[in-house]
Amino acid sequence: MRDVAARAGVSQTTVSLVLNNPATSGIPESTQARIRAAIEEVGYRTNRLARAMRLDRTDTIGFISDDIATTPYANRMIRGAQDAAWEAGRLLLIVSTGAFDHPDHQTIEQTAIDQLLERQVDGIVLAAMFHRVLDLPDGLREKPSVLLNASSEAPDIASVVPDEYSAAYEATSYLTDRGHRRIAHLTTRYPGAAWTLRLQGFRDAVEAVGATVDEDLVLFDESTTEGGRRATRLLLEHPDPPTAIFCHNDQYAMGAYQVANDLGVRIPEDLSVVGFDDQQLIAAEIVPGLTTMRLPHYEMGQWVIQKLLDPEAGPLNATLPCPLIERASVAPPAGRG
Amino acid sequence: MRDVAARAGVSQTTVSLVLNNPATSGIPESTQARIRAAIEEVGYRTNRLARAMRLDRTDTIGFISDDIATTPYANRMIRGAQDAAWEAGRLLLIVSTGAFDHPDHQTIEQTAIDQLLERQVDGIVLAAMFHRVLDLPDGLREKPSVLLNASSEAPDIASVVPDEYSAAYEATSYLTDRGHRRIAHLTTRYPGAAWTLRLQGFRDAVEAVGATVDEDLVLFDESTTEGGRRATRLLLEHPDPPTAIFCHNDQYAMGAYQVANDLGVRIPEDLSVVGFDDQQLIAAEIVPGLTTMRLPHYEMGQWVIQKLLDPEAGPLNATLPCPLIERASVAPPAGRG
DNA sequence: GCCGGGCACTAATACGTAACAGTAAATCGC
């Protein structure tokens, strides 16, 4: 900047003025042009470190995620956050701390927070791959912080989570609307907030049409393809099998497809299936296309950044809707055509 | 730091000394302890911006990726880079520039580079989701830079790519070793470096066992499930159908599975299939498990960071092997049991 | 009794920017 000033024959102050308030600084256009030319010639580029020191603002946001590698959710959340940040001229400093149930996770997370604070980020996003309730780590209070796909006991920390309950209610209602009354729910006991909320939404939606939930049809297993196969086999061997299955996630549903196919049970004619997640590589690609609830990962990623940039706007704790993605895996139950 | 110094009754210089060279500074243990106590009491934390200005080094690496959202590859690359960076005490400043064939992509990429340079990153990683050859953007030369999953014409820029040719050769040999001679290759004309290299590896491996490539069996389509269905249908309707298919990627293979299943063609008994990518949600989950080549995304991510940290070590342009992941989709051709 | 040298520190500076508090000259109003 000093070089630019020298070349343009003005002071460093003037250059700074032109760079930051070209309109209101009262520097005549001729001088401004001279300075712009000098900037070009010198190949000057602002040093944002120095700028940040002066302004006490880095235009950088820390993003801590518990496990980036093993799930496709991270993509969408990061992308949502990245896009919103980019639009506002902010950049994301990303740290992945590994699986949240790893013994060292707390320590790593703490170190990550320290690293971000030392780098003077303007705010911190703490993201969970699986919707859960977490203990607020020390340090998060030192800067504006937002929880992504997680909540905490702390009453004053912003957070956003998917509306699991309503999504499950809607998914189930989609089935009851088409006449299904005997509906199974494949779920999981994976630690986290998702399954209880979805199970409750499922129950309430079944009962809302005057039907009862047959506990034989609520199965807990791993929410994997393998688990889906096991559970679906049980269901289809049941003396009074369900006409529809609502699965905790799409992998589960994929397992259901495989078993149904093996046993000659047609989807959707003989068995309707609704999934959860809208996994790109599954839901749209298996045959028939899987009707499923899409988790609003991208939107939640956007939300947290907007919340950091404008903390006053909107609610402190948001719950985002999960749109129903309608494909071809649901039909009325057999015999009702 | 000034507060810490005041509280410990020493100068700021002494605090800095204790923080950075506790051993060689010649400050007696008693004073060091006093300073450490003061740091604790004050809750002092280094301001790395100021440190960076002084040292002209931010311990931050810029990571530009062309599209983080639509592929699961990004995960593994970012994670590899993140892990290597973390281990070395570096953090990643990540920018996603969107699809590389978008009209504004060049501009966005340029802005991203400027942003990173303004933030004084120590180095830049330019990552491509799909292996391709790119024009080196201006600005990359201002800092140490490395290309990830991409190469360029520039002779002096470090880069790492998967060894597509050898991987295809190995995949094909895996089939010829088991007796297959009539092998199809489903590939694509998606712009990028991958398909030509893989096609060549395929050809050479077939010819290496004295067989010839039937051009009827080399099909170009979109490398999607839909494309896989189309292509496989053509192949299975061929008067002299192949006994094995080598697919450009796993989605393609998934489409092949679906059509085979519909037509009652058993995998692997009637038709062997080898994929490419080892997509978590496909390869391990479809039945039977898909034998496929895993792209070394994680390892390439690590590689680029190590290259930035120690530019002298190893070759300038690396080619990483793709391990063969053996599952259950390959058997000897029918009639040779 | 004096000098050299080690010990335990410290003062001052630079990194690159933004902004406050000026200042000199030109212009205006009456």
Place this chain on the structure above:
DNA sequence: GCGATTTACTGTTACGTATTAGTGCCCGGC
């Protein structure tokens, strides 16, 4: 023609750190 205002700038400082070049003091040796 003169004070007041405007125009077009500039000098200086502070942000928090790492480092260089000291400084004062004490102790040992002769």
